[in-house]
Amino acid sequence: MSQPIIKILHLYARDMNIYGDQGNVLTLKKRLEWYGYQPEVIEYNPGDKFPDDVDIIVGGGGQDSGQNRTQKDLLSIGPKLKQLANAGTPMLMICGMYQLFGKFFKTSSGEIIEGIDLFDIETYGKSERLIGNIITKSEEFGDIIGYENHSGQTFLGHNVATFGRVRMGAGNNLIDASEGARYHNVIGTYLHGSLLPKNPAIADFLIEKAITKKYGQFEKPTINDTIATMAHKFAMRRPR
Ligand code: GLN
Numbered sequence: 658m659s660q661p662i663i664k665i666l667h668l669y670a671r672d673m674n675i676y677g678d679q680g681n682v683l684t685l686k687k688r689l690e691w692y693g694y695q696p697e698v699i700e701y702n703p704g705d706k707f708p709d710d711v712d713i714i715v716g717g718g719g720q721d722s723g724q725n726r727t728q729k730d731l732l733s734i735g736p737k738l739k740q741l742a743n744a745g746t747p748m749l750m751i752c753g754m755y756q757l758f759g760k761f762f763k764t765s766s767g768e769i770i771e772g773i774d775l776f777d778i779e780t781y782g783k784s785e786r787l788i789g790n791i792i793t794k795s796e797e798f799g800d801i802i803g804y805e806n807h808s809g810q811t812f813l814g815h816n817v818a819t820f821g822r823v824r825m826g827a828g829n830n831l832i833d834a835s836e837g838a839r840y841h842n843v844i845g846t847y848l849h850g851s852l853l854p855k856n857p858a859i860a861d862f863l864i865e866k867a868i869t870k871k872y873g874q875f876e877k878p879t880i881n882d883t884i885a886t887m888a889h890k891f892a893m894r895r896p897r
Contacts, residue, residue, distance in 0.1 A: 660695040663867055666708065668716035668754065669727045670700040676804055678717030678751050680851025684860050685713060691880045692864065703730035707737055711746070712867040714738070718752030718807075718849055721764050721782070728770050731757055735773030742775055747842040747866035749859070751852065755837065755845035756780040756809050765808050776838045776845055777814030778829075784808075789897040791826030791848060793836040798858045800824070801836075802892045803848025811847075813838060820846050825897055842866045855888040 667682050682698055689696040699708055703726065719727075738758075742748065756762040759778035762770045766782070788806045795801060801821055810830035813819060819829070820837025828836030828847060837846035844859070846852065853860040861877065868875040 662695045663712045664697045666711040666714045667700050671702045672723040672726050673719035674717040676849035677851035681853040684853035714748040716750045716754030742843045747863040750845045777816035780809040780811045782808045787827035792824045793821030795821040803850040803852050805847045855892050857885040
């Protein structure tokens with residue numbers, strides 16, 4: 658019997674994919690297989706036709722130049738992404754894509770890269786880059802560990818929730834200890850690393866939302882998660 662399909666859209670795999678972000682797609686793929694589903698990864702790059710049917714959307718970080726290259730296309734699919742977000746489609750956007758899911762990123766050279774305004778956030782490039790391992794805490798996911806490297810500092814508006822509170826590192830900015838943003842089932846975060854291999858609770862959140870939306874229910878089978886748990890513990894002990 659064929660297994661139920663879950664389609665993962667990897668947004669701008671070519672231009673926005675650094676510091677291990679590809680690992681997020683691999684983690685979702687592997688865990689879906691362990692749970693008895695058949696993952697299908699669709700790479701989406703500027704100019705491609707946006708697929709009619711997607712269950713999870715993942716986007717990574719990149720240089721300011723990569724953000725520039727993808728921006729026009731991103732603005733053209735923005736309404737579609739918002740429609741999917743409002744319908745509960747789970748998404749994970751890291752760093753550069755997180756910034757462009759907001760209102761705009763004003764780079765340190767003063768250029769404005771407009772975003773799709775899905776998150777009520779604004780990002781301002783500064784001369785100091787915020788680099789290093791980062792630990793945050795969220796009520797839903799507990800401790801989250803990753804790696805950040807960005808010039809942009811992000812400020813949340815009133816219509817968006819923060820994803821986590823910073824325990825070590827910088828996060829959204831150097832002022833309010835917030836990290837990332839959350840809108841429906843869309844997570845935006847500065848954490849590269851890869852994020853999902855060592856934070857499996859977030860991977861399972863995205864998977865659970867996708868499966869229940871598509872198939873009505875998800876009984877999570879027990880899997881041997883020793884390696885992911887060890888990766889999480891080990892990474893938590895690393896210095897900034
Ligand atoms: N170019 C953006 C910045 O420097 C995003 C960087 C990234 O995705 N790591 O803030």
